[in-house]
Amino acid sequence: NAGVMQNPRHLVRRRGQEARLRCSPMKGHSHVYWYRQLPEEGLKFMVYLQKENIIDESGMPKERFSAEFPKEGPSILRIQQVVRGDSAAYFCASSPQGRNTIYFGEGSWLTVV
């Protein structure tokens, strides 16, 4: 009974490159959430997706960030032209339909050099 799987766990990118973070939800879960934790800060909501549908992206920066959750395959958080300020831990969480609890993956740590 695998939990939420995130990869890569650690990613180093140079400024201007693209970062792609992947998240496979728990089996049977159809809802995916992405959160970001900057150093010494709390968890900030970014985006909430269901299969092939973005439900709430109110926490996503307006530029360079995008997310998808295709019919097949993992959810992807994509950051284009990364800057030093994008260095953070990115956490994915999932929940089943109609449930009010989300379960987190181990996180992906992005470092921009």
Added chain:
Amino acid sequence: DQQVKQNSPSLSVQEGRISILNCDYTNSMFDYFLWYKKYPAEGPTFLISISSIKDKNEDGRFTVFLNKSAKHLSLHIVPSQPGDSAVYFCAASYNYGQNFVFGPGTRLSVLP
């Protein structure tokens, strides 16, 4: 505008004693509340939750209390153990999981 607040950034407690972590919220639409524990370099782990129709929920050493009129909830850990040392996040949701808002966290240190 912080909708979920945890005003104590850190808390130290002696092993065996009670740990009380507090959380306040401002949005009266929140109807479900959760606590998560997080160790360094790991993802948050779900601990316990409470619906707004209840004022108390208990699971082993963990009890969550909800005071809706005060918009306040607390997590009690009894007895505290060194392995409980972690950052604890309070979270709130509404519209049946449409949106989960997290507090900034409280770092708990349980001293042996």
